[in-house]
Amino acid sequence: MKVALVHYHLQPGGVTRVIENTVSAWKINGNGPEDYVILSGRNYPERKLQNVRVVEGLDYMDLSDATDPLILKERMEEAARSVLGKLPDVWHIHNHSLGKNSGLSGAVAELAKSGARLLLQPHDFAEDGRPQNFRNLGEARALLYPTAGQIHYAALNRRDQSFLQSTLDDFNSPVHLLANAIPQQPASNPREIQRYFPELPENLILYPVRAVRRKNLGELALLSATHPEFHFANSLGPTNPAFRSIYQNWIEYTQHHQLSLTYGLGEQTDASFPEMVNHAQAIVNVSVAEGFGLGFLEPWTFGKCLVGRNIPEITSDFSELGVHLDNLYNELWVDSSLVDQESLKHAISAALGSAYQDYQRELPADAVNVATESILNEQGVKFGSLNEDLQKQVIAEVQSSKQETESIRKQAKLQILNEPNIQKNQAAVAENFSLPAYGAKVYQIYRNLLESQTEKVTYANSEKMLEQFLSPERLNLLRS
Structure with missing residues (x-):
């Protein structure tokens, strides 16, 4: 089995660490692909990874500057062949749908059309509070979630897995749960x-x-x-x-x-x-x-x-x-009397209007009421959903009230x-999230992918993903 790992860049950060951990896990286990190549849009500044190839057009790019998807696909294939001697058996591509480069999103669609076996692993979503990224996808939005038996997805957590499964509903692409590895830490005195x-x-x-x-x-x-x-x-x-x-x-x-x-x-x-x-x-x-x-x-x-x-x-x-x-x-509730409710409702209305406008979607008629009821109800007010000004008002009130202080202590x-x-x-963390455990999970997903039946590629309705994230009951003023 030969594998290509793909990301926009290999600068220090979360996805780069995931790729480094993946390769380290294979070395520890002695049970990984026969060979691999790592494709990046930028030079790798460290020495932990081998077989890195820089692909022009793979880095972050604005919509107007993005490389034609067919050209980028060909460059990726050429770079992979230069190390593997052939096209990869599996393409493991990170964050293709994030909206950092519509060329990569389109190139993934072209790989899918060609029958390539793909493992697509979103770590973050353009639909999740990143409207600029979403707009940067352009026409690639319609091709964002290809699906067929030979195309699998990997999700970091249950929420992402659930959202992907709902988006891919009635299609044949499995969504695997693949939590990141957690290296063990040395103890100190x-x-x-x-x-x-x-x-x-x-x-x-x-x-x-x-x-x-x-x-x-x-x-x-x-x-x-x-x-x-x-x-x-x-x-x-x-x-x-x-x-x-x-x-x-x-x-x-x-x-x-x-x-x-x-x-x-x-x-x-x-x-x-x-x-x-x-x-x-x-x-x-x-x-x-x-x-x-x-x-x-x-x-x-x-x-x-x-x-x-x-x-x-x-x-x-x-x-x-x-x-x-x-x-x-799960929440810290404060008495509704501690919050200026008119200010809260105004902030909710403004935040919702801005969010839907940023995504160029029409605000549902009941959106403000739905969001307000999710933050302010018979239990009180969700402190963690308030903006900074309202939070400061609440803290000052809590400090001056023994009853409210005891309520927070009891909840916390x-x-x-x-x-x-x-x-x-x-x-439990060592057993389930260690590097060896992670490497074994990744390799097993690859094996499942290789055994999957090849089918005609279709594309899920990406609007379903946006609807799940852009939901009034999920509003939090700290994310507006």
């Missing part, structure tokens, strides 16, 4: 770390993420306001200039309200990421949207308990594999699990 890095806070609850809007920094402030026995911190500040002013406002807010909270702790210490994690009493998540869900698995590899917010549509399959997250909460249930339960989750 917390006392030694404290000695070398005294600037690290005691009783630290660490949120090991870079500051972006969907990471919900306001909820970290809410937890800090209601749990003064801990010091909360996230690890890194933003790189997106558009978010920097919001981030700075949170820093000023926490200082003004004297919260035991540090934003950007990793930029205020020489301690490494593993050293900060090992020093922490626990790891916290408050993100409202994730792709794979690394943050729900990686803490256990360090032997650390995870506390905070769950995202069930991302983590539902983890519990089936023995990673129990029952100690997490920030209890650090005992060592036996931590070890059970650690073992």
Whole structure:
């Protein structure tokens, strides 16, 4: 079996790490393809990967600059032959539908027409809050999801698997669940770390993420306001200039309200990421949207308990594999009297109107009511769905109310699990998400793909995917 792995680039980041882990897993297992080639639109800056070929026109490109799909297909085939000596038995293509290059989306459609066996693995979706990417697909949108017995898909989580299956309904392309690998982490002595890095806070609850809007920094402030026995911190500040002013406002807010909270702790210490994690009493998540869900698995590899917010549509399959997250909460509800409801409804209406306009779709007549009822109902208001201004209003009210503080503490249930339960989750992650386990899953999918019957290619209605993501009840003001 000979395989081509394809991505726009191999710069440091999530998909590049996935490709590196895939190749590493094959080497560890001694059970992988006979040969492989990696096609990229840019030079690879590291040395971990071999057999890399740069293909002109494969990198990110605007719609007006995109290479003709037939030409790009031919270049990809030529580059693959230069290493493999023949066309690949399997094309494993990452993020073809993301809208970063309509030429690749079209080239995938051309490969499909030629009868190639394809494994298409979306990590992110143009339909999920990326309207500019969606528009950048142009006419390729109609060909975005080819389907036939010899075309399989791989999804990172149950939600993506479900959305793909619904989009491909009544077609024959299987959708495999293929969660990313989680390498095991070395343990360190917390006392030694404290000695070398005294600037690290005691009783630290660490949120090991870079500051972006969907990471919900306001909820970290809410937890800090209601749990003064801990010091909360996230690890890194933003790189997106558009978010920097919001981030700075949170820093000023926490200082003004004297919260035991540090934003950007990793930029205020020489301690490494593993050293900060090992020093922490626990790891916290408050993100409202994730792709794979690394943050729900990686803490256990360090032997650390995870506390905070769950995202069930991302983590539902983890519990089936023995990673129990029952100690997490799904939502933090606050009393509706703490929120200016007119401001909330105005924000919801504006956000929905903007989202549908960005995707050039008509706003459903009941969309505002549906979205409002999903955020504001008889249970109260979902704190994690509010924008930053409304979140700040709520935190100030909660701080001045013993009753509201106790309500948040009861819902958040920030209890650090005992060592036996931590070890059970650690073992489950090691068994199901290790590099060897990942490599075996990928190779088995390839084998299934090779055994699949060749059929005539058709194309699923890509509008179904957009409808699933662009849904009023999924509205979150932190993603608007």
